Amino acid sequence: MSLFRTCPDSGFYFHKSAESLMKANAVAAAVSLLVAGVLALGVVLTRWQEVHLLDASTFYMVLTAHGINALIFWIIFFEIAILYFASSTLLRCRLAAPRWAWTAFILMLVGAIMNNVAVFQGNSSVMMTSYVPMQAEPHFYLGLILFAVGALIGIFVFFGTLVIAKDENTYEGSVPLVTFGGVTAAIIAVFTIAGGAIILVPTFLWSVGYISHIDAQMYRVVWWVLGHSSQQVNVATHVAVWYLIAGVVFGARPMSEKVSRAAYLLYIFFLQLACAHHILVDPGISSEWKVFNTSYAMYLAVLASMIHGLTVPGAIEVAQREKGYTKGLFEWLRKAPWGNPVFSGMFISLVTFGFIGGITGVVMGTEQINLIIHNTIYVPAHFHATVVTGTTMAFMSLTYLLIPALFRRKVFMPTMAKLQPFVFGGGMVIMILFLLGAGTMGVSRRHWDMDFTGALLNFEYAGIAYTMVAIGSIGGVLAIVGGAMYLLVTVGSLLFGEKLEPSAGFLQSFGKPLDASCYRSGDAGRALAAPKPVEEHGSAGFEAPGTFALALLLLVTFIVYYFINWKYLASVWQLG
Amino acid sequence: MTSYLPPSDRIWWKVPVGREEVVWIALALTWCLIMFLMMPYWHIYGKQNLSNEAYQTTPAKFGSRVEDMIKAHKVSEEKGIPVVHPPAGSDVYMLGRLWQWWPILELEKDKSYRLHLSSMDWQHGFSIQPINVNLQVIPGYEMVITVTPDKAGEYGVVCNEYCGIGHHTMLGKIYVKE
Ligand code: HEM
Numbered sequence: 060m061s062l063f064r065t066c067p068d069s070g071f072y073f074h075k076s077a078e079s080l081m082k083a084n085a086v087a088a089a090v091s092l093l094v095a096g097v098l099a100l101g102v103v104l105t106r107w108q109e110v111h112l113l114d115a116s117t118f119y120m121v122l123t124a125h126g127i128n129a130l131i132f133w134i135i136f137f138e139i140a141i142l143y144f145a146s147s148t149l150l151r152c153r154l155a156a157p158r159w160a161w162t163a164f165i166l167m168l169v170g171a172i173m174n175n176v177a178v179f180q181g182n183s184s185v186m187m188t189s190y191v192p193m194q195a196e197p198h199f200y201l202g203l204i205l206f207a208v209g210a211l212i213g214i215f216v217f218f219g220t221l222v223i224a225k226d227e228n229t230y231e232g233s234v235p236l237v238t239f240g241g242v243t244a245a246i247i248a249v250f251t252i253a254g255g256a257i258i259l260v261p262t263f264l265w266s267v268g269y270i271s272h273i274d275a276q277m278y279r280v281v282w283w284v285l286g287h288s289s290q291q292v293n294v295a296t297h298v299a300v301w302y303l304i305a306g307v308v309f310g311a312r313p314m315s316e317k318v319s320r321a322a323y324l325l326y327i328f329f330l331q332l333a334c335a336h337h338i339l340v341d342p343g344i345s346s347e348w349k350v351f352n353t354s355y356a357m358y359l360a361v362l363a364s365m366i367h368g369l370t371v372p373g374a375i376e377v378a379q380r381e382k383g384y385t386k387g388l389f390e391w392l393r394k395a396p397w398g399n400p401v402f403s404g405m406f407i408s409l410v411t412f413g414f415i416g417g418i419t420g421v422v423m424g425t426e427q428i429n430l431i432i433h434n435t436i437y438v439p440a441h442f443h444a445t446v447v448t449g450t451t452m453a454f455m456s457l458t459y460l461l462i463p464a465l466f467r468r469k470v471f472m473p474t475m476a477k478l479q480p481f482v483f484g485g486g487m488v489i490m491i492l493f494l495l496g497a498g499t500m501g502v503s504r505r506h507w508d509m510d511f512t513g514a515l516l517n518f519e520y521a522g523i524a525y526t527m528v529a530i531g532s533i534g535g536v537l538a539i540v541g542g543a544m545y546l547l548v549t550v551g552s553l554l555f556g557e558k559l560e561p562s563a564g565f566l567q568s569f570g571k572p573l574d575a576s577c578y579r580s581g582d583a584g585r586a587l588a589a590p591k592p593v594e595e596h597g598s599a600g601f602e603a604p605g606t607f608a609l610a611l612l613l614l615v616t617f618i619v620y621y622f623i624n625w626k627y628l629a630s631v632w633q634l635g
Numbered sequence: 636m637t638s639y640l641p642p643s644d645r646i647w648w649k650v651p652v653g654r655e656e657v658v659w660i661a662l663a664l665t666w667c668l669i670m671f672l673m674m675p676y677w678h679i680y681g682k683q684n685l686s687n688e689a690y691q692t693t694p695a696k697f698g699s700r701v702e703d704m705i706k707a708h709k710v711s712e713e714k715g716i717p718v719v720h721p722p723a724g725s726d727v728y729m730l731g732r733l734w735q736w737w738p739i740l741e742l743e744k745d746k747s748y749r750l751h752l753s754s755m756d757w758q759h760g761f762s763i764q765p766i767n768v769n770l771q772v773i774p775g776y777e778m779v780i781t782v783t784p785d786k787a788g789e790y791g792v793v794c795n796e797y798c799g800i801g802h803h804t805m806l807g808k809i810y811v812k813e
């Protein structure tokens with residue numbers, strides 16, 4: 060008989076072992092974010108040419124560690140916690156094989172530490188992409204491989220839990236949309252890790268001398284199978300988090316289950332192996348393949364994101380209108396709980412992901428336009444809009460929900476929590492916009508010195524490029540302050556937040572269960588809300604005009620910006 | 636019921652879809668198709684495209700072709716780096732190595748050249764500034780792309796693929812003469 064509790068405030072079901080695992084993974088994620096954030100300070104204060112804090116070799120080491128800790132460790136630890144939540148909690152089911160889940164956690168932890176050790180020893184400043192033939196120490200690759208194996212086990216625990224839930228009939232009908240999003244993410248993650256194994260295992264063997272040569276072009280093609288699909292895992296997951304938050308905060312239901320689920324399926328079918336947009340200006344790859352692979356002839360993955368971009372706020376709008384916020388196009392949005400960081404963070408995530416991350420991504424992923432963007436600082440600016448203001452902010456919002464529900468603590472320093480999404484999101488948006496600008500001026504990414512000190516020849520960037528990098532860096536510092544606020548609130552809550560239920564003490568926040576009296580055994584109390592009769596939901600014409608107007612604004616912005624870039628491309632040297 | 640509970644309607648796939656979603660999907664799909672078609676369109680009518688011409692090579696092979704060009708067309712030297720003025724319309728070469736673009740090219744305005752690029756060691760990024768045209772340079776591969784400079788002046792070649800500690804000193808030059 061498995062032990063579980065139901066959170067008296069949120070009604071969420073927590074299987075005891077799953078609960079501990081979610082906590083452990085979430086805490087490991089937060090620690091990774093802390094490391095990444097401290098390193099981010101070194102990165103921006105060095106890129107800011109007037110400050111130029113670190114020397115070159117430290118900068119490249121710090122940048123390598125920043126990318127890996129943020130993009131890989133923070134995000135994936137958190138995603139594993141979300142997968143356990145989406146399966147065990149939402150389906151009210153015991154977690155499959157908790158021992159395996161702990162093995163997964165420990166492998167991931169060991170891998171993350173090993174990789175960090177390698178980077179900070181100083182001989183593995185190869186950036187997270189570790190392009191061959193530049194070589195890192197063997198334990199750099201081995202750490203990543205162990206981490207990936209751990210993550211894969213975690214994913215199988217997720218699938219196992221789905222099977223158990225189905226077998227034990229813990230839910231009726233289909234899995235919830237949020238869980239469906241988790242399934243999408245998990246399926247793509249399996250492909251990702253397979254791609255990762257195909258490239259990282261040989262690279263590891265090469266670093267210890269068992270393989271003499273790895274083709275640099277082949278490496279890039281296969282590495283980006285991993286690199287690209289992992290980003291799709293992030294998108295699928297943070298979209299699921301958006302739906303979850305819309306449901307929790309507003310009681311919103313999907314406008315149409317059919318449309319939202321179909322959009323998720325498009326992710327599965329059209330993202331796989333779509334790595335070409337990272338290698339558009341590489342030799343040895345034909346234009347036909349690039350054009351086809353980036354778009355699959357109709358950009359159906361982009362279409363899917365555009366659909367979610369409508370249906371998530373649309374669901375919120377419908378729920379708000381049902382509550383009586385019906386004035387004009389936007390009363391539902393004005394009267395939304397902007398003081399609640401769960402909502403504000405999620406909404407900033409949604410808007411910045413769509414308007415900045417999405418649009419810039421598609422534009423620079425266009426075969427010919429990539430010529431004027433590839434490897435400039437435009438690229439990190441773009442993905443900070445997807446993976447930072449998009450994914451990271453969605454996960455931060457979810458944390459504010461989990462502090463009371465999962466950790467059973469009150470949020471510590473609620474005012475700081477209230478401001479946090481605006482400081483973090485605001486700072487990040489400033490950084491992103493100005494670095495996008497600097498990128499169009501030709502400032503390169505992963506570059507220590509805009510002045511090219513020590514170069515034999517000389518080249519000078521326009522003065523405005525320096526200004527843009529400087530303002531962008533100030534935005535970056537502000538974002539780091541916002542990140543620190545997040546960690547202060549979360550760590551503060553876990554350590555000092557008021558306990559909402561009898562606790563097992565200090566370690567409760569790090570994986571130890573609550574006091575034994577909080578748990579019950581068996582299946583009692585698991586019953587789900589009985590399904591209501593058919594709702595003709597969605598068939599009533601225009602239910603979300605405000606959202607539709609926002610979507611049109613997005614489309615117009617998209618079209619204008621897209622053609623501006625073609626026009627700019629048309630002004631450079633003829634190439635062919 | 637809500638997004639995180641099972642759909643209340645067990646046959647949710649039969650529930651009709653709202654009008655704004657249908658309209659939005661139609662608009663978005665149309666836009667996606669236009670974006671796709673822009674790429675083949677530009678291959679036919681646009682003037683800035685990738686070449687699709689590339690060969691496998693070796694550092695030794697590529698290096699000796701670069702040296703042949705330098706021997707034949709060197710006009711001067713700048714800080715120890717040869718400046719080469721090959722005939723208009725010819726094949727011109729530039730190699731990337733730790734941490735140098737070699738040699739300096741002198742081209743003529745409005746003339747086309749077949750530019751060959753490769754790396755002697757690690758990956759490099761060939762980034763012509765200030766026009767901001769960027770190409771990936773990979774050891775073992777030789778990319779050939781036809782360039783037609785349309786403005787005279789001095790252009791910097793920045794390396795924008797991280798290539799180790801001297802990455803920021805890897806700066807080359809292209810002169811375009813009237
Ligand atoms: C907290 C504030 C943050 C700031 C100020 C910041 C700043 C930066 C900057 C300026 C760069 C580009 C440096 C360069 O190419 O020269 C960079 C790179 C990067 N950042 Fe961040 N970042 C932050 C948070 C994050 C987060 C949360 C993530 C991931 C979820 C992330 C992922 C990355 C990655 C993957 C790179 C690329 C590293 C590489 O080129 O290999 N960053 N960051």
Ligand SMILES: [Cu+2]
Nearest residue numbers: 286287290336
């Ligand atoms: Cu990608």
Ligand SMILES: [Cu+2]
Nearest residue numbers: 794796798802
């Ligand atoms: Cu370089």
